[in-house]
Amino acid sequence: MAAEAAEAVVQTMSAAVPLAKLGAGLAVGLGTLGSGIGIGMIFGKSIESAARQPEALPLVQRLMFTGFALVEAQALYALLITFILLAVK
Amino acid sequence: MGEHHEIVHFVIRLGSLNLSITNNVVMLWLAAGLTFLFLFGAARLVNVSGTGRLPNLVESLLEFVRENVVEAFIGHNGAKWLPFVATIFFFILFNNLLGLVPIPGYFHAVTSNLNVTAALAVVVFIVVQVVAVIHHGPMYYLNLLFPKTAPGWLRFSLMPLIEVIGTLARPFSLAIRLFANMTAGHQIIVVLLTGDLIGVSYLLKQGIGMKLLAALPFVGVVVMDGFEIFVAFIQAFIFALLTALYLGEAMEESH
Numbered sequence: 001m002a003a004e005a006a007e008a009v010v011q012t013m014s015a016a017v018p019l020a021k022l023g024a025g026l027a028v029g030l031g032t033l034g035s036g037i038g039i040g041m042i043f044g045k046s047i048e049s050a051a052r053q054p055e056a057l058p059l060v061q062r063l064m065f066t067g068f069a070l071v072e073a074q075a076l077y078a079l080l081i082t083f084i085l086l087a088v089k
Numbered sequence: 090m091g092e093h094h095e096i097v098h099f100v101i102r103l104g105s106l107n108l109s110i111t112n113n114v115v116m117l118w119l120a121a122g123l124t125f126l127f128l129f130g131a132a133r134l135v136n137v138s139g140t141g142r143l144p145n146l147v148e149s150l151l152e153f154v155r156e157n158v159v160e161a162f163i164g165h166n167g168a169k170w171l172p173f174v175a176t177i178f179f180f181i182l183f184n185n186l187l188g189l190v191p192i193p194g195y196f197h198a199v200t201s202n203l204n205v206t207a208a209l210a211v212v213v214f215i216v217v218q219v220v221a222v223i224h225h226g227p228m229y230y231l232n233l234l235f236p237k238t239a240p241g242w243l244r245f246s247l248m249p250l251i252e253v254i255g256t257l258a259r260p261f262s263l264a265i266r267l268f269a270n271m272t273a274g275h276q277i278i279v280v281l282l283t284g285d286l287i288g289v290s291y292l293l294k295q296g297i298g299m300k301l302l303a304a305l306p307f308v309g310v311v312v313m314d315g316f317e318i319f320v321a322f323i324q325a326f327i328f329a330l331l332t333a334l335y336l337g338e339a340m341e342e343s344h
Contacts, residue, residue, distance in 0.1 A: 062157050062161075065323060065326070066327065066330060068323075069266070069323050069324065069326075069327040070327070072270070073262065073265070073266040073269070073270075076265070076266065076269030076270060076273060077262075077265060077269070079269055079273055080265055080268075080269050083272070
């Protein structure tokens with residue numbers, strides 16, 4: 001009786017699920033590499049240029065936020081693939 | 090993944106078309122109503138009394154949008170596109186911010202739903218195409234697919250493919266950028282809160298010294314909430330900026 005109850009709770013997964021979960025981890029892990037480097041470069045160069053020429057700060061700040069959002073989107077494309085892969089049954 | 094459960098208020102089905110009033114629809118109406126009240130309310134207050142706190146706030150935000158988004162990318166034609174770009178900015182901003190209201194189960198950011206962001210991206214795409222065709226005529230597509238600035242052998246073999254993919258990638262990237270930013274932020278908060286509940290239930294079972302530490306795990310959630318407000322502004326700004334950029338590109342004389 002306990003075995004039947006246990007069987008009723010166990011769900012079956014297809015053979016692709018372990019690979020999908022591995023892929024999900026790899027996707028977001030590798031995807032954020034490039035985005036991290038990009039964001040670091042954007043902010044580094046913005047700070048450097050603002051330090052060289054403080055009157056350019058408003059322009060630099062605007063371009064900085066623009067660049068940040070565009071680069072972060074790349075990492076989020078990878079996160080989207082992770083979500084898709086996590087939903088594999 | 091924590092999906093937002095759809096609460097259907099009022100079922101409207103026309104054959105296979107499902108137009109039911111769900112909580113997503115109510116949240117969209119709420120954001121649209123807030124945008125309308127915010128902007129038109131400020132205009133009415135300026136007409137009535139000349140100055141005020143709400144008009145000052147709206148004027149500063151509109152000036153921000155006008156200077157950094159419209160003027161920077163559309164230039165001289167910019168003034169007539171300010172209403173469209175500003176509406177997109179405020180609508181997305183209010184949608185994003187409504188997701189931070191802590192009423193569980195009902196208030197959520199509708200922009201964390203890919204359907205909503207895809208609809209907005211498709212609207213922008215159609216507007217940009219129509220504007221380009223009105224401005225340049227149907228020759229626009231000829232000049233787009235076979236650009237004059239490319240050498241002859243590239244111009245007819247590879248450039249059409251590159252240009253088609255590039256043009257179609259824009260609405261996709263707009264939709265996915267907004268959707269993924271909103272979803273990721275809320276997922277992080279959900280994960281932190283789940284961990285926090287486990288930690289707090291453990292701490293509360295200990296002595297009185299540990300009980301006082303029970304508030305600490307929530308500091309992370311508060312910080313993430315602050316970051317989410319920042320992300321809400323940034324994502325609305327970026328969407329409006331890219332809309333203005335694509336519009337400016339569609340209307341430019343050269344190329």
